Amino acid sequence: MRTTLYTYLQSPIGPLLLAGEGERLSHVGFPQGKGRIAPRDDWQRDDGAFSEARAQLTDYFGGKRRTFELALQPSGTAFQLAVWQALKDIPWGTTISYGELARRIGRPDASRAVGAANGANPIPIIVPCHRVIGANGSLTGFGGGIETKKFLLALEGAAGTQPDLF
Template sequence: MEKAYLKTPLGIAVITGDGNGVSSVTVFDDEIAFSPLVPQHLKKAVTQLTEYFEGHRTDFDFPLNPSGTEFQQKVWNALLQIPFGKTLSYIELSHQLGDPKAIRAVAAANGKNPLWIIIPCHRVIGKDGSMTGYAGGIWRKKWLLEHENPVKQISLFF
């Protein structure tokens, strides 16, 4: 496995993968020492994540290779269907997967998502619209949803 690092508005992203695809994207709060060199297999991911943070990209098309159970893979594939700028509740996601009673299992699989931003688990919210659970921190989830919101709010106060 090779690694690439990307400084983002939300911390340092660590992108891990090989010739089979990107297996994880994680983010760290702390400044970490890293090499600016990007392995060939990860260049497309770094480029596309950079474009996403610059506001020029709404989807990703590089190969993914996350490791997880069959159920987790099913949930992650459903997450990939949530359009940019849209949200879905955990209960709606459970219904889409065919088992409304599996809401806790769906939420747990959502929390195990190894591909931060790429598999958009940040687009899943509480049924009342609340910002519930996010492994990267609620402040990051809020930032990502605001970043993806097609209607940008302008502050009246500076």
Template sequence: MTPQHPTTTALPRHRRVDTPIGPYLIAAEGEALTGVWRQDQAHFPRPERLGEEAPAQDPLLAAAERQLLAYLAGEREAFDLPLSPRGTPFQQQVWKMLREIPRGGTTTYGGLARGLDRPRAAQAVGAAVGANPLSIVVPCHRVLAADGSMTGYAGGIETKQALLRLEGVLLA
């Protein structure tokens, strides 16, 4: 059995990160990241889900902060972090599919529904995408409406547009 790092805890903990696209909160429990939320976004978690503010030397949250900032600076293509988002089995399926959308790519809610072999479930897919607790890391910003328009992003449409510009999907 590998000993735990002294600052690692199974209790929820969080850290605030100031990024070029606004303030974010990143949260973890045990050895896995459980949330990345834009401050005051829709579906922002209650304080008990965030737990206590983590010490600066928390290894997982420090790594998550470094990777998030490097990604937003265009210095990193993907994330390499242990993830443990809370959700229903259906939400977990949708979030798994989101992780398969490559940087610079997009899909639609209907496309995800068809990929789940549930072609009439686009609205349910939309709800699952909207409930994604790991924004940016699980790239829900890469999902567009059937007509290619920007719809529903918990962190705001401007944030979604900024992320898609960063990834080369939209022109600057």
């Protein structure tokens, strides 16, 4: 059995927890909000872990990267995995509604279930759940908090967002 490693990345939205096995990320945790996670007792801290993820996230926050090329290992149901895969297809700097995301996975009547799966995304930012908004354009719930969602969308230049610095 492999040990889950974790480390932290200092970012403009606070320290992000990165965790997984080897270089395969299974978690990105926010410093606040419902997406905040703490290391489990059986996890091992290794500040040398996830060097490529740290480099790519640093580039993202610096405006130098629009997509991620990382080994990911999210754990979820088949439905959740389908939603998370579809999230990765939302282009940088754009937003879509939960209903549109449901249509994209072939489940047009499942926007609430898509919303729940979106909210359970264990690898936010890299799997860009922040790019999903309400049908009326409202910024709905987000694991890192609405201010973090606003910051990420503004960083990407998404229409209708204003940058707020922490």
